[in-house]
Amino acid sequence: MNTSDLLILCAAGMLVTGYLMVGQKALFTTIRLFGIQSLLLGVVAATIAVTESRHELFLTAGITVAMKAVLIPWFLMRIIDRIGINREIEPFLNVPVSLLVCLGLTVVGYRVSTGFPEGAQGVRHHLIGVALSMLLIGMFLMVTRKKAITQILALLTVENAVFLVAVGVTPGMPLVVELGVAFDVIVAVLVLGVLVQRLVARFESMDVSRLSQLKG
Amino acid sequence: MNAFLLMDVGVPAAVVIRLVAVAVTLVLARRVTASRYVALGGSILASILTVAVAISVLIGGSSADGLLFRHSASGIALSYSVTPLSAWFLMVLGLIAIPTAIYSMAYFAHSVAPARTAFVGSAFNVMLGAVELVFTASDVIMFLFAWELMTLATATLVATEHEQRTSRRAAYLYLVMSHVGTGCLLGGFLVLSAAAGSASFPSMLAGNVLHGLTRDGVFLLFFLGFAVKAGIVPFHVWLPEAHPAAPSSVSALMSSVLITAGVYGLFRVCAFGLGVPALGWGLTLSALGTVSAIMGVLYALTQTDLKRLLAYSTIENAGIMALGLGASMLAMTDSHPALATLAAAASLAHVLNHAVFKGLLFLGAGSVVMGTGTRQLEQFGGLLRRMPWTGLFFLVGSMSIAGLPLLNGFISEWLTFQALLLGFHTTPGFSRLNYPLSGALLALTSALAAACFVKVFGISFLALPRSPAAAEAHESPRAMLAPQAFLAASCVGLGLFPGVVLNGLSSVLASLPGLQPSSLMSWGGLEMASPSQFDHVIPAMFGMALLGGLLAAGLLSTRTRFAIRREPTWGCGGELSARTEYTASAFSKPLVMVFQAIYRPTRQVETLAQVSPYFTQEVRYRSEMEPTFERYVYGPLLRAVLGVANGMKVLQAGSLHAYIGYVLALAVGLMLLVWWRG
Amino acid sequence: MIPTILEGVRAFGLAILQAVLMLTLAPLLKTLIKMMKARLQNRQGPPLLQGYYDLAKLFRKEAVRSETASWVFVAGPRVYFAAAVSATALIPVLISAAPLEVAGGILLLVGTLALGRFALATAALDTGSAFGGMGSSRDMTIAALAEPALMLGLFTSALAAGTLNLGALVRHALAQGVTFHPSDVLAFAGLFIIVIAETGRVPVDNPATHLELTMIHEAMLLEYSGPDLALVEWASAVKELLYLTLLVDLFMPFGMATGTAPLALVVSLLAWAFKVFVLAIAVTATESMNAKLRLFRVPELVSISLGLAFLALTIRFL
C-alpha cells in the first residue's frame, strides 16, 4: 500500500469520524472521535512530510497530535467531569436527517474541490474534498448541537479541516505563522473553556439554545 | 453700498452675518434679552443685504454668482448664483423676514421660554439662512445641503415646545415626510448630474440632459420632493400639524416663505429645468393644484384652531400657485410662449401676494394668541374692542386672502383666471376643457375662502367675548403692531398698483427659458398682451369709484335728524350672552353638510335626562371630520413599514444556531457560485 | 391702455350718470316685481312708488344700533352700498360701453359684488345675535356655491366674444348682429338660476319672509334700522337691477346705443327697460310658481346651473 493510498485512507477516516460525530449521541465518544480525527490529521501531515520531504511538517504533525489529539480532549473531558452535566447530546435534528444533510454537504465539498488545479483526480483532490466537506459538516454540527462543548468540538472540526487544506494543498505554511496559529487555537479553546465554566456556573446548564435573552 | 460690490459679496456676507449672529447668540445664551436682540438683529441685517442683492439683480437682470465654500476634504465646492428667479424668491423672503424679525423681538420675549430664547433665535437664523441658500444654490450639493439644513432647522423650531406631545409628533411627521421628499430629490438630482456629467445647475438644468422615460421618472421624483415641501395635496399632511406648532412668528415664516421653497423648486427644476414639459406634467400640476386649493380651503373652513386654519389656507394658496405653474407648463407644451408667460407671472405674483397676506395673518394670529392665551376660535369674540389695531390689520389680511378687489389677493387670482381663459382660448382640442373647469373651481375656492375668513374675523373679533380670556385680551406692543401695519399697507399697495409687481417680474420671466415676456403690464394697471385684447384692470381707478360710492353712502346716511340710539341686541326674549352667539362650527355647518362627501363628518348626540326623557337635562353634541388621507393613505403605509420591520425581528431572535446557520448558508452559496463561475 | 385725464373725467362723469340712473330705477324694479307677484296672487299689491316711500322713510328715521356692535357694523352697509353702486360703472346699460371699462371687466365686477357681500356678512356677525350669524353663514354658503356656476356661465359668453371686458363683449355681440346659438339658451338658463340665487329670490330665499328658520338675506339685516337699513335695501335693489342688466348685456344687447346720439339713447333706454321688464316678469313667474327650497336642496339647484353652463361651454366650443 503506497503513501497516497494511506493519505486517502486517513482523509477518508477523518471524514468518517466527522460522520460518526454527527451520528453520535454520547458526549465522551464524540470527544474521543475528535481525538481520532486529529490523530489522523497528524498522520496525514507526517506522511506528506515523509513523501515530499518537507520536514517542517513533522513539527505540524507533532503539534496537532499533541494539542488536538491529547491536550484538548483531556481538557474538555476535565471540564465535563468538573461540572458533571449529563452526557447526552440532544440535537435539533434527528440523526437520519442530519446524515442526509451531511451527505449533501459532502457532495458540495467534493464538487467544489474539482475546480482546483489538480482537477478531479489525485490525492490532492481527495484531501481538499474531504477538507471542504468536513468544514461544512463541522458548521452543520455547530448549527444542530445544543451543548456548548459540542459546539467547541464542531469548531475544532472546522479548524481540523482548515489544517487539512493547509498541509494538503499548500507547499507548507511559513513556520512562524503555523506556530502563531496553533498557539491562537489553543488559547481560543482555553478561553472557550473558561467561558463554558462561567456559563454553567450561572445557568446550571450547557445548553446554548437557552442563551436567547438578547433579541431584536 | 456700491452695486457691484453688493452683487459680489452680498450673499456670502449675509451668510457670515448669520453665522456670527448665531455664534454670539449661543455665547450670550444666559443673557436672554441680549441674545434675542443679537439673533434677530443679525437676521434683519442679513435679510436687508439679501433683499438688496435680490433687487439689484431684478433691476439689472443679470445674475450674481460666486463660490460660497469649498469643502476641502471631499473637494466639493458649494457655489451660489442669484438668478432673477432666485432674486424674486429672495426678495419675497426678505420682505417677510424683516417684519417678522422685528415682530419676534417683542413676541419671543412674551411667548418663548427664556431658557430657549437663544436656541430659538439661532434656529431662526439658521432656517432663514438655509432658505436663502436654497434659493441661491447653483449646484446640487449646495442645494441639498441647504435643503436639508432648512428641514432640520425648521423641525427644531417646530419642536420648540417639545413637552407637548402634539408638537413632538408634528416635528417628527414634518421631519420624516420632508426627508422622504429629500430622498426623492437626491435621487433625481444625482441621476440628472450623472447624465449631465456635472453637478452645477446651469449645465444640469439646461433641459437637454434627459429624454424619454427617464426624463418622466426624474420629473416624478422632483415633483414628489418639491410637492411635499410646498404642501400640495396629498403630500400636505405634515403642514397643518407643523405650522401651528411653531412660535407664531416662525409659523408666519413657514407658511408664507418656507412652502415657496417647494414652489421655487417646482419652477426651477420641474417646469424650466427638464426641457419642454410633457403634457402629463402640466396636467399633474394643475390637477393636483386645483385639488389642493379646494381641499385646503374646505378643511380650513371647518377648523376651530386659528393657526391650524391658517395652515390649511396655506395649502389652498400653494394649490393656486401650482395651478398657475401647471397652466404655464401646459402652455409651454403647446408652445404658447405668451400664455406660458402669463401663467408663470400669475403664479409668481401669487407667491409674493400670499407671502404678504399670510405673513400678516399669522402675525395677527400671534398677537391674538398672545393676547388671549388660546388658539381656539370659540374662545375669542369681541377682540376688536380690546385689540383694535390687530383687528384692523387682520381684517385687511382676511379681505386680501379672500381675493377681494383693491387688495393684492385679487390681483394674482385675476391673473390666474386670465391665464386659464386664455389657455382655453388658445389650446385646440378636447384637453382645453380643463381650463374653464379649473377656472370654475378656482372661483369656488375664492368664494369659500371668503366665507372662511368672514367666519374667522367675525367669530374672533366681533360681537361678545366668548371667554374671560377674550374679555381680558390685551393689545400687542408697538413693536408687534408695526410689522403688521407694514404688511397690511403692502397688501393695499400691491392691490392698488399691481403694475409694480409685474414690472419686477419682467426680468424674471425674461430669464426663464421658453417664456416670451411682452408688454405684459403697464403703469398701475395690468393688461393682457395676448392675441385678443382679453381684459385689463386698473385697480386704482376703480378704487376712486368705490370711494365715490362710499362718499355717497356717507352723505345719504349722515343726514338724519335724530341722534343714533344705542340699544342692547334683542336676545329673543332672554338676555343676550356669549352662549347664544353663533359659533364658528355652526357658521361652517351648512358647508360641511353640503360637502359631506369630502368631510365625511361623524356626529354623535347624547341627551342626558333626569326625570323623564322629555325633560332633557343637557345635550352633548360632538362632530368631527374624518382625516381622510391620514386614515386611508399614511396610516396603512406606516403600519406596513413597521409590520415588515417587526417581521424581520425573527432574524435576530437570539438563537446562536440560527446565526451560524446564516454563515453556513452564505458559505455554501458562495462556494457553489464560485464553482459555477470558475 | 392708460386713460388720459380727459378720458378719465369723461369716464367718471358717465359712471356717475349711469349710477344715478340705476339708483333711481332700482327701487321701481323691486316694487314692480312685488306688485306683479301680488297681482298673480289676486292681491292689490303696493303702489309702484312704494320703494321710494320706504327709502325716504328709512332715511328720515333714527338709526338704532346694538351696544355690542363695533365700527364694522356701521361700515358694513356703507361698503355694501358703495360696492353695488360702483359696480354699476362696470357694465354697459344704455351705451355699448361700460363707463369704467378701462378699470376692469367681469372679474372685477364679480369681485366687487363679493366685496359688498363680504362686508355685509361680516357686519351681520357684529351684533352677537344668533340671527346675524345664521344669515351671514347661509348667505356665504349660497354665494360660495353660486360662484363657480356664475363664473362658468360668464366664461361661456366671454370666450365666445374672446374678451372678459363687458364693454368689448357687448360691442362684439352688436357687431355680430342678431345671432342665435343653442348654447346661449343653456348659458342663459344657468345664469338665470344664479341670478335668482344671488338676488335672494324664491326658491333660494324669500325676501318677504322674516321667519327665523327660512330667512337668509333678511336675517343679516335684522339688526339694521333707519338709514343703515335704507342703504342695504337700496343697494340690494341696485344689485338686482345690475344682475338683470348683466343678463341683458350678455344675451340680448340689441338696440343698445353705440354712441351718445340722443335718439339712439332714448331707443336704447326703452329697449333696456323693456328687456329688464321681461326678465322681471320671468323672475316674478319663478317666484310665484315655486316654493322655497330647503337650504340643503339649494346645492342641487346650483349644480343644475353649473351643469347647464358647462354644457353650454362644451357644445359651443367642441
Add this chain to the structure above:
Amino acid sequence: MNLLLWALGVPLVTAAVGGLGGPRRFKEITMVGGLLTTFALCIAIAFEFLGGAIPSAFDEALRVDGLSALVLVLCGFVGLLSACYGVGYLRRNEERKLVTPRMRREFYGLIPAYVFAMLLVAMSNNLGILWIAVELTTLASVFLITFHDTGTSLEAGWKFLVLGSLGLAFALLGTVLLYAAGQGHLGEGMAALNWTRFIESASKLHPFTLRLGVVFALIGYGTKAGLAPMHTWKPDAYREAPSPAGVLMAVGMLNGALYCLLRIHLISAAALGPTFSGDLLLGLGLLSVLIATPFILIQWNLKRLLAYSSIEHVGIMAIGIGLGGEAGAFGALLHMTYHSLAKPVAFFSAGTLAQLHSSSNFDRIGSGTFSRAPVASGLLVLATLMVTGSPPFGLFFSEMIILRAGFSGPHPAVTAVFLAALVILFCGFAFQIGGLVLGPPRDPNDRRVPRPEQLDISMATALVAAVLAMVSAFYLPAWLLALVRAATRVVMGGA
C-alpha cells in the same frame, strides 16, 4: 529603533503594567499616558510615510503604506479617546462600588492590549500576522464584553466568541487557499505570505483557488467587520461591552476588519480584476444596510441602536468599495475617517446616559433626557445628526460622494435602494433619539430618577471629541486628507 516597534511596544507595555496590580491613579496615568504616546507614535509614522518613506519591519512583515497609515492614525486616535473616557467611566463605577480588583485589572490591561492588536492589524503586511492579530483582537474583546459578568454579558460573549472563532477559521482557510493559489510562485518562508508578494505575482495566481480563498477570507473578515449576515454578534456585544470598549470595537475593530477586507479585495482585484470581490462587497454591503434599517426602526435599546448603525456604516463603506472607481473608494475611505471621528461622540453620550440611568434600554431611560442630562443629550442629538449623514457634518459629504459614484456607475439600481434605505434609516434614528431626548421632564418622585450629570473627564472627552468631529466636518487637516488620498491610491492599485 524602528517606529513601528515602538508603536507596538508602548501599548503592550501599558497593557502589562495595567494588567498587574497597583494604585488606581497610577494605572489611570499609565493608560492615558501610554495611549497618548501611542497616538503620537502613530502620527509620527504617518508623517514618516507622508515624507515619502515606507516604514517597515521584519523583512516587510510589517509595512505601512497609505492605507495602513490612515487606519493606524484612526485607531490610535480612538484608543486615546477610549482611554480618557474609560478613566472617567471606571471612576463612576467605582463610586457605585461596582468594580472588583479583577475588573480593574482586566480593564486597564485589556484596553491597551486591544489597541496593540488593532495597531498590529493595521500595520501588518503579512496575511498570517494579520490573521493572528485579528484573533488577538477577538480574544481581547471577549473579556471586555463579559466585563460586567452578568448573564446577558456572558451570552453575548459566548455568541461573539463562537461566531468570531468560526469567522477566523474561515479567514484562515481563505489565507491558506490564497497561499495555495500561489502554487509556489510566492516563494518560501515568512515573506511568502506578504501581501506585497501576492500583488507582485498576482498574474501567476491560480484563479479558482484564489476565488475560493477570497470568498472564505471575505466571509471570515466580514464576520469581524460585522457585514450582514455575519453581523449577528454585534448588537449583543455592543450592548454588553462597557462604552470605552464599545468604541474600540465600533471604530477600531471595524476599521481593522475593513482593512483586512480591503487587502483581500486588492489581491483579488490585481489577479482577477475588481469586479469579482467588488461585487461580493457590494452585495454584502447592501445587505448590511438593508438588514440594519428595520432593526433601527424597532429598536428598544440605545447601544444596540448604535450597533446597527455601525453595521449600516460598514455596509456603506463596503458599497463604496464595491462600486469601484476612484470616487467610490475615496468616498468609502473618507466615510471611514469621518465615521471614526463621529462614532465616539455617539458612544460616549449614549454611554453616559446609560450610566446615569444604569441601563441602556429605552424604557428604563425614559423620555425627556434633555431636562435631566442636557450635555449628554445634546451630544447625543449632535452625534445622531452626524451619524445619519445630515449636513453640515462630514458623513453628509462622504455619503454624497458614494451616492454620486453609484448613480454615475454601473449600479444605479443598487444605489437607489441604498438611498431609500438611508432615508428610512434617518427616520428611524430621528424617531428613536427624538423620543428619547425630547418630551416632558420626568417627575421628581420617580424611582428611576438618574444621578445628576457631572462634568468629569469622560464628559470632557466626549465634548472634545464632538468639537473635533464638528471642526473636521469643515476642515480636515491637510495631512489627514493626504493620508486619505494616499489610501485611495493604494486601493486604486497604486503604491
